[in-house]
Amino acid sequence: SQQGEEDPQALSIQEGENATMNCSYKTSINNLQWYRQNSGRGLVHLILIRSNEREKHSGRLRVTLDTSKKSSSLLITASRAADTASYFCATDRSSGSARQLTFGSGTQLTVLP
Amino acid sequence: ETGVTQSPTHLIKTRGQQVTLRCSSQSGHNTVSWYQQALGQGPQFIFQYYREEENGRGNFPPRFSGLQFPNYSSELNVNALELDDSALYLCASSLMPGGWDEQFFGPGTRLTVL
Numbered sequence: 001s002q003q004g005e006e007d008p009q010a011l012s013i014q015e016g017e018n019a020t021m022n023c024s025y026k027t028s029i030n031n032l033q034w035y036r037q038n039s040g041r042g043l044v045h046l047i048l049i050r051s052n053e054r055e056k057h058s059g060r061l062r063v064t065l066d067t068s069k070k071s072s073s074l075l076i077t078a079s080r081a082a083d084t085a086s087y088f089c090a091t092d093r094s095s096g097s098a099r100q101l102t103f104g105s106g107t108q109l110t111v112l113p
Numbered sequence: 114e115t116g117v118t119q120s121p122t123h124l125i126k127t128r129g130q131q132v133t134l135r136c137s138s139q140s141g142h143n144t145v146s147w148y149q150q151a152l153g154q155g156p157q158f159i160f161q162y163y164r165e166e167e168n169g170r171g172n173f174p175p176r177f178s179g180l181q182f183p184n185y186s187s188e189l190n191v192n193a194l195e196l197d198d199s200a201l202y203l204c205a206s207s208l209m210p211g212g213w214d215e216q217f218f219g220p221g222t223r224l225t226v227l
Contacts, residue, residue, distance in 0.1 A: 041220045041221060042115065042220040043203065044218070045215055088156075095169035095171060096161075096168050096169035097169060097210070098160075098168050098170075098211050099211050099216075100169060100171060101216070103155030103157070105154050105155050106155055
């Protein structure tokens with residue numbers, strides 16, 4: 001089952017605009033992560049935010065976390081055509097001693113040149 | 114590039130057959146996790162291996178099994194293939210036991226079951 005749900009499912013913007021994607025999750029978390037996936041290929045880790053953090057920045061990325069609403073948002077500023085990809089949020093849970101990442105269904109971002 | 118490779122890139126099988134997918138982790142990474150990603154969905158955790166032992170499993174039936182070898186390579190085996198097994202299969206390697214550090218994903222194997 002999917003722990004997180006991203007919103008919107010698809011987003012299309014012009015180059016230079018900002019893109020905002022939202023993620024909601026169901027259970028309490030230790031941290032939340034955002035990943036990027038190009039064209040159904042491998043996932044690339046973008047940023048991790050811990051449950052005691054409210055905001056985190058990395059380059060053009062800004063992530064917020066609201067644990068009271070069980071939601072997070074990813075903002076990409078000054079978007080580029082190369083940012084076109086699917087973006088997923090993921091939370092952690094334990095499966096035995098293993099870390100099990102539980103992903104949402106993703107937001108497909110298209111940045112038009 | 115993450116340094117994690119998977120083979121083959123694409124694979125077509127028929128229902129009822131068996132398939133083996135391969136993953137080569139980053140050197141030194143003793144933990145490998147496998148995920149199944151259906152079209153339009155996020156990845157779902159299948160299982161994880163640490164030093165050749167399964168140490169965690171998601172909600173997948175026993176016909177999904179794995180092996181991990183001392184040379185940082187691993188396999189995902191699926192028996193009695195079903196149409197719903199069609200998906201992108203991703204492996205992810207990590208240095209720490211349990212994969213509680215960053216996981217590095219391979220490019221995936223696209224499996225189509227006809």
